[in-house]
Amino acid sequence: MRGKPSLRSKLSIVLATAKMRLSLVSRYKGQLFIEILIPIIFAALPIMLGRATGGDAAAANFELNTGTPDYAAYMLIGSVTFMIVSFAFWLVGYWIRFEQETGTLEAIYLTPTSRFWNAAGISLYSAARSLTSGILAYFIGALIFGINPFKGALLLALAFILVGLIPLFGMTLLFGALVMKVREANSLVNMMQWGVSLLMGVFFPIIVFPPLMRALALAFPPTWMVNGVRSSLLGVGYFFGEWYLDFAVLWGFMLIAPLLGYQVFRRVERGIKRNEGVGQY
Amino acid sequence: MEPEIRIEELSKTYYPKQRKGLFKSETTEVEALKSVSLQIHEGEIFGLLGPNGAGKTTLIKCLTTLLLPSSGDAWIHGRHIVEQENEVRAAVGCMLMGERGLYWKLTARENLEFFGALYHLSSSDRKLRSDEIIELLHMEEIADRTVETYSSGQKMMLAFGKSLINDAPVLILDEPTNTLDVPAARELRGLVRELNEEGKTIVYTTHIMSEAETLCDRVAIIDHGEVIDLGTVPDLKSSLHRDHVTHIEGVIPEAARAAVGSLPEVTKVAIAVANGTTKLTVVSSDGRVVLPRLIEALTENGALVQQIEPEHVTLEDVFVAKTGRTLSEDTRVV
Amino acid sequence: MGTRSTPMKRLDGLSALFSSLVAMSRKEFIIMRRYPVEFVASFGQVFAVVAVFTLAALMFSSSPGEFAEGTGGGVVIYGFALFIFLSDTLWTIGYNIRREQKQGTLEALYLSPASKFASLVSRVTNSLIWTSLLVVAGVWLMSTMLGRLPFANPALGVFILVFALAGIFGVGFGFAAITLRIKEAGQTLANALQFILLILSAYFFPFGALPDGLLAISRFIPLSYAVDAFRSTLMGYPPGFPELAPIEIEIVITVLFGLLMPIIGYLLYRHSEAHVRKTGSLSEY
Numbered sequence: 001m002r003g004k005p006s007l008r009s010k011l012s013i014v015l016a017t018a019k020m021r022l023s024l025v026s027r028y029k030g031q032l033f034i035e036i037l038i039p040i041i042f043a044a045l046p047i048m049l050g051r052a053t054g055g056d057a058a059a060a061n062f063e064l065n066t067g068t069p070d071y072a073a074y075m076l077i078g079s080v081t082f083m084i085v086s087f088a089f090w091l092v093g094y095w096i097r098f099e100q101e102t103g104t105l106e107a108i109y110l111t112p113t114s115r116f117w118n119a120a121g122i123s124l125y126s127a128a129r130s131l132t133s134g135i136l137a138y139f140i141g142a143l144i145f146g147i148n149p150f151k152g153a154l155l156l157a158l159a160f161i162l163v164g165l166i167p168l169f170g171m172t173l174l175f176g177a178l179v180m181k182v183r184e185a186n187s188l189v190n191m192m193q194w195g196v197s198l199l200m201g202v203f204f205p206i207i208v209f210p211p212l213m214r215a216l217a218l219a220f221p222p223t224w225m226v227n228g229v230r231s232s233l234l235g236v237g238y239f240f241g242e243w244y245l246d247f248a249v250l251w252g253f254m255l256i257a258p259l260l261g262y263q264v265f266r267r268v269e270r271g272i273k274r275n276e277g278v279g280q281y
Numbered sequence: 282m283e284p285e286i287r288i289e290e291l292s293k294t295y296y297p298k299q300r301k302g303l304f305k306s307e308t309t310e311v312e313a314l315k316s317v318s319l320q321i322h323e324g325e326i327f328g329l330l331g332p333n334g335a336g337k338t339t340l341i342k343c344l345t346t347l348l349l350p351s352s353g354d355a356w357i358h359g360r361h362i363v364e365q366e367n368e369v370r371a372a373v374g375c376m377l378m379g380e381r382g383l384y385w386k387l388t389a390r391e392n393l394e395f396f397g398a399l400y401h402l403s404s405s406d407r408k409l410r411s412d413e414i415i416e417l418l419h420m421e422e423i424a425d426r427t428v429e430t431y432s433s434g435q436k437m438m439l440a441f442g443k444s445l446i447n448d449a450p451v452l453i454l455d456e457p458t459n460t461l462d463v464p465a466a467r468e469l470r471g472l473v474r475e476l477n478e479e480g481k482t483i484v485y486t487t488h489i490m491s492e493a494e495t496l497c498d499r500v501a502i503i504d505h506g507e508v509i510d511l512g513t514v515p516d517l518k519s520s521l522h523r524d525h526v527t528h529i530e531g532v533i534p535e536a537a538r539a540a541v542g543s544l545p546e547v548t549k550v551a552i553a554v555a556n557g558t559t560k561l562t563v564v565s566s567d568g569r570v571v572l573p574r575l576i577e578a579l580t581e582n583g584a585l586v587q588q589i590e591p592e593h594v595t596l597e598d599v600f601v602a603k604t605g606r607t608l609s610e611d612t613r614v615v
Numbered sequence: 616m617g618t619r620s621t622p623m624k625r626l627d628g629l630s631a632l633f634s635s636l637v638a639m640s641r642k643e644f645i646i647m648r649r650y651p652v653e654f655v656a657s658f659g660q661v662f663a664v665v666a667v668f669t670l671a672a673l674m675f676s677s678s679p680g681e682f683a684e685g686t687g688g689g690v691v692i693y694g695f696a697l698f699i700f701l702s703d704t705l706w707t708i709g710y711n712i713r714r715e716q717k718q719g720t721l722e723a724l725y726l727s728p729a730s731k732f733a734s735l736v737s738r739v740t741n742s743l744i745w746t747s748l749l750v751v752a753g754v755w756l757m758s759t760m761l762g763r764l765p766f767a768n769p770a771l772g773v774f775i776l777v778f779a780l781a782g783i784f785g786v787g788f789g790f791a792a793i794t795l796r797i798k799e800a801g802q803t804l805a806n807a808l809q810f811i812l813l814i815l816s817a818y819f820f821p822f823g824a825l826p827d828g829l830l831a832i833s834r835f836i837p838l839s840y841a842v843d844a845f846r847s848t849l850m851g852y853p854p855g856f857p858e859l860a861p862i863e864i865e866i867v868i869t870v871l872f873g874l875l876m877p878i879i880g881y882l883l884y885r886h887s888e889a890h891v892r893k894t895g896s897l898s899e900y
Contacts, residue, residue, distance in 0.1 A: 030803045034810075041810045046671035048817075048824035053687035054675030065674045075671070187656035194663035203671030295895065339895070347725055348895045367728040371625075375726050381719025386646045398638030399727035401631045406623040427649065443723075448623060 010117050017121025021091075022128060035083070035133040040141040043079035046203050047072050047145065066205050067236040072145040074234060078202040080134045080141070081226040084161065085168060085200065086193045087130035088123075093172035093192075095122045097185045115269065116262060123169040131161070152233030156243060160232060163250045164225030170257030171221060177261075177268035200226050205236070221253045283359065285451060285482040286321035286344070291353035293339050293506075313339040315506040316353065321484065323450075326477050328497030329486040330600060336506040337486050338377075341453055344484075345375050358450055371400065374449035376457050380436035382443070385429040389420055389439050392428060393446055400447035407446075414442040417472070433460045441469060445476075452476065453484045458492065470496055490596045500596070504604045515569075518594045525565050526592035527575065533559040537584035544578060546571040558587070635729040639737030647741055657745070658752055665695065665753045668819060669760050686821065686853050689765045692757045693846035694818035696750045697779060701812060701838075703746045704783050705805045708738045709790030713801050722897050735791065735884060739784050767851030775848055775866060778873025779841035785876025786838075792880070792887035796896075816842050822858040833859070837872040840865045 025032065050058050050071055059069040068074055095118075099105035142149035175192060179185040199213075200206075200222040206214055217223045224239070228246050231238045238246040293314040298306040314336050321327045331337045342348035344355055346366040355362045358372040383392055390411055397407035415424045418438050428436060437460055444452060454473070458466035473496060477483055487493055493500050494514050501511045510517060541563060542550045549564035565571040572591065579586055626634050647654070672687050715721035724734055758764050790808070794801035813819070815832055816839045822830060833839045844865035847857040857865050891897045 028803065030800060030807075034803055034807050038806075038810060041814055044814060045819045046668065046674075049668075049672050049687065049691065049820035050675035052821040052824035053672065053690070057677070058675045061675050061677050064677065071675070182652055184650050184652035184656070187650070187653035187660075191656035191659040191663070194660050194667070198663045198667050198670075202667060204674050208670055208673075293895075342895065345726055347722060347892065347897055349889070349892045370726060370728040373726075377726070378719040378722055382723035384642065384646065384720055385718070386649045387642065391642070391645060395638055395642045396723070396727065398634055399724065399729035401626045401634065401728065403624040403626060404634075410623065 010114075013117045014121040014124055017118060018124040018128065021122065021125040025129065032133070035129075036137045036140065039076070039079040039083040039134070039137040040144060042082070043072070043075040043141060043145070047075050065208075068230075068234040070147070070234055073142075073147045073151075074230060074236075075203055076138065076141045076145060076147065077230050077233060078226055080138050081161070081222070081229055082197050082200070082202045083137065084130040084134050084165070085196055085222045085225075087126050087133075088165070088168045088172045089175060089189055089193050089196070091126040091129070092119070092122050092169050093175040093179055094185060094189055095119070096176055097179050115266065119169075119173060119262065119265070123165075126169070127165055134161075152235070154233070157229045157232035160225055160228030160247070160250065163247065163254060164221055164228070167221040167250065167253035167257035168225070170253075170259070170261035173258070173261030173265045177265045180268055180272060196220075196222060199223065202226070221250065221257060224250050224253070282323070284320040285323040285325075286319070286327075286355070286357050286484070288317055288319040288340075288344070288355040289353055290316045290318055291340070291343060291355055292316050292351050293336075293343060293348065294351045313506050314343070314350070317503075317506070317508055319501060319508060319511070321482060323482050324477065324480055325498045326473065326483045326485055326496055328493040328500035329484065329503060330493055330500055330596070331486075331503035332604075335503045337503055338455065339506075340503070341377065341455055341484070341486065344369075345373055345377065345453060346370055347377075371447065372449055372451055374444040374447055374452045376440050376444040376452075376454045379440055379456070379459055380433060383428050383436060383439060386427055388427055389415060389424045389431075389442070392439065393443060396443050397446045402447065410446055410448070414445055417445075418442050434462055434465050437461055438465065438469070441472075450480070451482045451484070455486050456488065457485070458487070458489065490600075494596050502600055502603055509603045510599070514596060517596065517599045519567070519569075520599070525567060525569075525571070525594070527563045527565065527572065528590040528592070529561040529563065529575065529579065529586060529588070530558055530590075531579075531587040532557075532585040533561060533579065534583050537579045537582035540578040540582045541575060544571060544574055546574070632730050632733055636733040636737055636740075639729075639733055640740040643737055643741040647745065654745075657749060661699070661749045661753045662756055665692075665756050666760070668695075669757055686765075686850060686856065688757065688761050688763075689846055689850035689853075690821055691819055692754055692764055693849050694820075694842055695753055695757075697776075697783075697842050697845060698813065698818040699749055699753065700742075700746050700780055701783050701786070702809055703742050703749075704739075704787035705790055705809060707742045708735065708784065708787030709794055709801065709805060711738055712791045713794050713798060716795070716798070716897070725892075725897060731885070731888065732881060735788050735881065739787070742784075743780070765850040765853075768848045772845065772849045775841065775845045775869055778869045779838075779845055781873035782837065782841060782869070782876040785873075785878070785880035788877060788880030789883045790880075792883040795884075795887045795891050798896075812836070812838060815839065818842060821855075823855070837868055837876070840868040841872060844869050 050062065054061055059071065062071040062074070063069040066074060096105065139149050141147070175189075179188060182188055199217045199220055201208075201217065205227075206217040206223060209217060218239070224246055227236070227239060228243070228250065230236045231246070232243065240246055240249070291314055292312070295311045295313055296308050297311060298308055317336075317340060329337045329340070339348065343350045344357060344362060346362055346369055349363065357369050360368040360372060362369050384395070387395065393411035393414055394407045397410055398404075402410060415421055418441070420435070420438065420442070423431065423435060428439065431439070437457070441454070441457055444454065452473075457473075458469055461469060470492065473483060473485070485493075485497060497514065499511065499513050500517060502509045502517075510520070512520070538550065538552060538559075538561065541547060541561065544565070546565045546567055547563055548566065549562075551562040551564075553560045553562075563571075563575060565575075572589075576586065576589070625631075668691060669688075672691060676687070712721065715724070724731075754764070790801075790805065793804065797804065814825075815829060815836055817825060817833065822833060822839070822843060825833060840859055843857045843859045844862060847853075847862065847865075850856060852862065859865065860868075
């Protein structure tokens with residue numbers, strides 16, 4: 001029946017989009033396996049370097065610098081959180097370019113669905129994929145590095161990730177707007193994800209940054225995400241001292257970032273439609 | 282005289298895997314070419330007709346050394362396609378992939394010079410040759426823009442130009458007017474004719490009947506990996522032995538009508554009169570032979586002929602008759 | 616019009632090979648220049664990677680000076696240099712073949728009589744230049760962050776580097792061979808290979824940090840000896856370095872790796888090439 005679509009039909013679009021992308025990716029079993037391995041390998045690099053170069057004083061030095069002697073867990077948490085963030089950039093930020101490359105973008109734009117619901121579907125897909133890989137990587141990594149995966153406040157850590165995902169997706173839409181304009185999107189995303197890993201302090205606390213860089217890092221939702229998870233599980237210390245204060249900041253991001261990201265995305269999209277058309281690649 | 286292209290019992294079999302479940306697959310056998318034998322003479326424009334999946338592309342890829350045949354032999358310009366593959370490549374200019382096969386981040390000039398280098402042209406010759414081709418294709422204005430900015434038609438023209446870079450004696454063109462607009466397609470066909478007049482042997486595949494009819498000296502119809510029929514276009518058409526129909530309009534007295542009906546080749550004459558004009562529909566066994574006799578019979582018996590309209594057998598008709606399908610049907614099995 | 620009145624000069628033998636190599640290298644360079652964002656982004660990426668791992672390593676030391684004076688800085692930066700070459704090689708030589716396959720230009724290359732060896736080697740040329748610049752940038756950044764880095768035996772270091780790179784390029788040729796056959800799965804394999812070698816060839820940490828089981832596997836990988844020899848030489852052989860074998864043996868292994876791997880890689884490539892020509896998948900995308 002034609003007319004204004006109901007909320008139910010819009011939500012079903014979200015689910016349909018997520019389901020379609022999940023079934024696509026399920027055909028690349030090798031890729032899914034690698035996704036679980038990657039954060040473990042990334043964490044292993046500084047762990048092994050630290051063990052070798054720090055020697056007996058490794059744990060003690062690490063505690064002095066970060067607030068916890070449990071460097072293996074610290075690196076693993078950072079690595080897994082970075083993977084979730086990285087997924088958001090590639091799957092959500094790169095979404096439009098992906099559709100351009102596969103030639104399906106124009107087909108999507110011909111439908112009466114608002115791009116918001118498409119983006120929401122992609123975000124749901126990204127969340128499902130990254131959380132599944134992330135949780136599996138965390139537990140397998142814990143087994144490999146001899147970490148107790150149930151130590152600390154697990155549910156609180158998960159809450160920090162779930163709440164952090166929403167502003168993260170909003171941020172990646174901002175980035176997606178840039179990707180639409182730039183032809184060499186791959187390189188841009190590659191650079192961004194490493195820049196993000198630096199800014200969020202994937203393997204170190206952001207206290208090591210100069211003041212300006214520290215301020216920039218704090219304006220960045222993933223920084224609060226990773227610190228929240230580390231503090232919940234390892235007790236390294238929340239930015240504002242208490243978990244609910246850091247949580248509130250993430251909630252603030254959650255309210256602002258998606259709307260801002262989507263507005264900018266739409267503006268850029270309209271500009272493109274006016275000029276070269278969205279199918280141009 | 283040795284033919285320019287000689288194909289003897291060329292066969293190609295593929296072994297695609299078909300999925301039977303999550304982890305199981307079955308290997309099947311597909312004969313894409315079945316003992317194809319052909320000879321193409323120097324200076325001919327030779328057409329290859331067939332629906333998708335007929336084996337045209339497989340045949341062309343074998344001839345251009347992109348694909349190794351399963352059995353059989355072929356020689357181009359006296360060189361064997363497997364044993365002397367580099368010499369074969371040097372003797373052939375190809376347009377196979379359309380707008381694919383171009384570097385989109387290079388300009389037309391850069392693409393042409395690059396491919397010229399791959400054909401071992403010296404640096405100065407590459408530049409000269411690229412300039413010549415750009416001028417020939419009227420691409421001067423866009424020659425120094427990257428290919429990614431071109432329209433589909435412009436890319437196709439550049440792909441055609443690329444096939445000319447090494448000035449090879451043999452040209453193999455696979456649907457070269459695909460995506461070209463009518464004027465550009467006409468221009469390209471004109472260029473093909475000119476190249477042929479200069480002595481080049483051209484193998485031309487197309488779906489467009491009118492192209493094959495007007496351009497090709499001989500045509501081979503391929504279906505399911507076999508050559509179904511081969512000959513000049515008139516020979517192929519006349520092989521149909523279909524009744525030919527000619528419509529004649531004018532002032533045609535009774536005597537003229539009787540004279541027409543008495544011609545031995547004429548099997549039927551239908552008459553319609555309207556507004557003082559008589560329309561004769563003449564059915565004969567061979568329209569080419571009977572037409573001058575029809576005109577003679579009519580004019581000698583006082584008819585005033587205003588219009589003659591023969592109904593032609595088309596190549597599409599021949600194709601349908603030989604294969605039982607139209608050219609638009611897809612018979613791909615690989 | 617189409618046919619020229621004066622016949623064109625055609626090169627043959629070595630001059631034809633050289634001309635093809637130059638033309639293909641030039642083509643790669645022109646295309647590279649037309650991706651300015653990629654060029655800038657690759658430097659940005661290198662800076663970010665070096666900064667991340669340097670800061671991570673510093674968390675295990677009481678001061679940057681301590682880290683730099685120890686073997687940490689040298690291990691990371693010289694291992695990083697070789698890793699960048701490996702990563703770039705897998706992608707620009709190995710996976711680049713896939714991009715050409717999708718574009719249709721791989722088939723176009725095969726329609727010409729140009730040498731396929733020249734096609735592979737030309738991709739190496741630009742990789743060498745670009746990656747060298749990235750390495751220099753990475754070394755500069757790390758020196759800035761740590762204050763100083765060990766640097767000894769430059770001539771021998773370059774000698775080892777040349778053979779290590781030749782071997783890495785041979786790995787790239789072999790990877791191109793695999794990519795021709797497995798197509799899109801080549802991307803997954805490239806990722807997997809990079810990460811496996813990251814650990815087993817211990818680019819970012821000493822081999823001593825590896826568990827015994829993994830260390831045993833490392834000893835079977837020639838690249839591990841190249842990494843160990845290269846950074847031990849440039850660090851001036853501090854106590855415990857080289858880790859896997861005496862330096863003379865490691866240099867011999869590296870030289871053999873550099874001589875044999877390109878030949879093996881090229882032969883694998885030709886074998887794969889024959890296979891895809893039999894199956895008709897040269898242009899499959």
